[in-house]
Amino acid sequence: MKSYNGKILEVDLTKKKFNELFIKEEVYKNYIGGSGLAAKLLFDNYDFKDKTLSAKNLLSSKSELSSKDLISPNYALSPENLLIFMTGPLTATRLPGCATRFSVCSISPLTGIWGEASCGGSFGIQLKKAGFDGIVIKGASDSPVFIKIVDGNVEIKDALNLWNKDTYEVYDILKKEEGVTTSVSIGIAGENKVLFANIANEPGNYAGRCGLGAVMGSKNLKAIGVKGTGNIEFADSVKINELRKELIEKQKKNIALETLKAFGTDGAMTFYMMLGDVPIKNWNLGLWDEGGDALSGMAMAESILVKGRTCLGCPVACKRVVKVDEEKYKMNEGPGPEYETCSSFGTLCFNSNLKAVANFKKLKDDLEIGPKVFALNLIIKFIYHNPEAVIFIHSPNKEIIQGDREDVKPDVKMEMNADVAHRFWLGKVNLMVALTKGDIKAKGPIPKIMKLLPIIRSAYAIYKDYLKEEGFEELVNVE
Numbered sequence: 349m350k351s352y353n354g355k356i357l358e359v360d361l362t363k364k365k366f367n368e369l370f371i372k373e374e375v376y377k378n379y380i381g382g383s384g385l386a387a388k389l390l391f392d393n394y395d396f397k398d399k400t401l402s403a404k405n406l407l408s409s410k411s412e413l414s415s416k417d418l419i420s421p422n423y424a425l426s427p428e429n430l431l432i433f434m435t436g437p438l439t440a441t442r443l444p445g446c447a448t449r450f451s452v453c454s455i456s457p458l459t460g461i462w463g464e465a466s467c468g469g470s471f472g473i474q475l476k477k478a479g480f481d482g483i484v485i486k487g488a489s490d491s492p493v494f495i496k497i498v499d500g501n502v503e504i505k506d507a508l509n510l511w512n513k514d515t516y517e518v519y520d521i522l523k524k525e526e527g528v529t530t531s532v533s534i535g536i537a538g539e540n541k542v543l544f545a546n547i548a549n550e551p552g553n554y555a556g557r558c559g560l561g562a563v564m565g566s567k568n569l570k571a572i573g574v575k576g577t578g579n580i581e582f583a584d585s586v587k588i589n590e591l592r593k594e595l596i597e598k599q600k601k602n603i604a605l606e607t608l609k610a611f612g613t614d615g616a617m618t619f620y621m622m623l624g625d626v627p628i629k630n631w632n633l634g635l636w637d638e639g640g641d642a643l644s645g646m647a648m649a650e651s652i653l654v655k656g657r658t659c660l661g662c663p664v665a666c667k668r669v670v671k672v673d674e675e676k677y678k679m680n681e682g683p684g685p686e687y688e689t690c691s692s693f694g695t696l697c698f699n700s701n702l703k704a705v706a707n708f709k710k711l712k713d714d715l716e717i718g719p720k721v722f723a724l725n726l727i728i729k730f731i732y733h734n735p736e737a738v739i740f741i742h743s744p745n746k747e748i749i750q751g752d753r754e755d756v757k758p759d760v761k762m763e764m765n766a767d768v769a770h771r772f773w774l775g776k777v778n779l780m781v782a783l784t785k786g787d788i789k790a791k792g793p794i795p796k797i798m799k800l801l802p803i804i805r806s807a808y809a810i811y812k813d814y815l816k817e818e819g820f821e822e823l824v825n826v827e
């Protein structure tokens with residue numbers, strides 16, 4: 349079947365043996381995608397009667413299992429559990445956002461049920477080019493090992509020199525000493541079977557969900573290094589290239605993808621905060637403006653960001669590269685935090701210090717709104733209807749201009765009905781939703797518009813006070 353090799357690698361770490369498994373075309377068709385195929389392989393090998401639980405057990409009121417059994421990591425961390433790395437039909441196609449992805453699947457030690465994590469980087473592409481669509485790991489080695497795969501040649505090698513090393517170091521060593529192009533590995537957390545341990549592919553890409561690093565650690569498997577130089581045959585490469593071009597063009601007009609590009613996954617912090625969907629103070633609060641602003645992708649762009657980064661060939665480039673100079677949180681240029689890091693180590697812990705979150709120095713004291721707006725170096729034009737009004741914020745000249753002016757060329761234009769504007773300045777309009785619905789029309793570079801959000805939010809209270817001072821108190825309580 350085109351876009352696949354038709355075989356996966358099966359490695360038994362107890363016996364230190366490996367084998368090629370040939371997969372029927374109908375299986376590929378019926379279980380599409382890396383996690384689909386992995387689910388089929390895992391559950392074909394899973395004895396539902398004897399193991400801790402099954403979906404049936406979970407749903408059955410007659411189940412004799414206690415809740416303790418359900419979350420027991422015993423089975424997940426036993427040699428019987430399978431750890432599966434799997435590519436999908438789109439891996440290596442160069443299609444944006446999916447060509448680099450691969451799945452890692454297993455029974456999760458955190459939940460005792462199915463666990464899967466998706467990861468970027470180049471491991472999936474290299475694996476396919478090395479001749480395998482996936483790897484199924486079973487058993488457990490009695491001492492640390494790593495697997496080396498170079499163009500279909502497989503070796504199980506001693507990993508004592510890699511043990512106790514972090515994933516960045518392991519990646520460097522395997523590249524330098526073993527000549528592989530990429531690798532997946534666990535760090536100290538995985539070795540110690542910490543139940544939320546990750547598996548890393550190159551610095552900055554993680555199969556982070558469901559504690560699959562602990563499963564890898566339980567098998568004494570420190571890493572898998574791969575080099576693949578083969579070609580993948582696709583059914584219609586011309587069509588794939590056309591599709592790639594089309595998707596890249598669509599991306600440029602898509603607010604969500606352009607936000608991802610400009611501010612990384614943490615660009616969503618502000619939006620999720622507005623929805624009340626950010627874990628704050630261990631889920632005690634639904635809103636934390638100060639934290640949301642300080643930990644947002646926009647704040648990162650203004651403080652520690654060096655540049656954006658991408659998984660191989662992906663034009664979205666949502667990854668961050670950051671650098672911190674201050675001694676306390678000093679960090680050399682390297683992978684920056686994503687939304688999950690900023691929420692887990694930031695909002696969840698009620699820590700609004702972005703630099704501390706990413707091992708960084710304290711944020712400087714908040715500036716006043718005026719200097720912040722003027723620092724944007726933008727000319728923003730607000731056009732209101734019913735009644736009509738035009739206002740410019742002219743950052744370079746540090747002035748506010750009332751009334752339309754043909755000689756002033758705005759970088760960003762925002763147009764809306766006056767009642768939308770009123771509710772907007774009271775903080776009752778979600779900018780992203782309003783832009784999507786067309787209640788607010790914006791013209792200009794989307795990343796620059798998004799940069800306005802945290803600043804605008806600080807202005808809500810001022811607008812409220814202004815209305816009260818001017819005797820328009822009744823206008824404050826609109827819905």
Ligand code: SF4
Pocket residue numbers: 444445446448449468469657658659662663664665666667
């Ligand atoms: S750069 Fe971002 S969007 Fe593109 S594949 Fe990597 S993680 Fe996904």
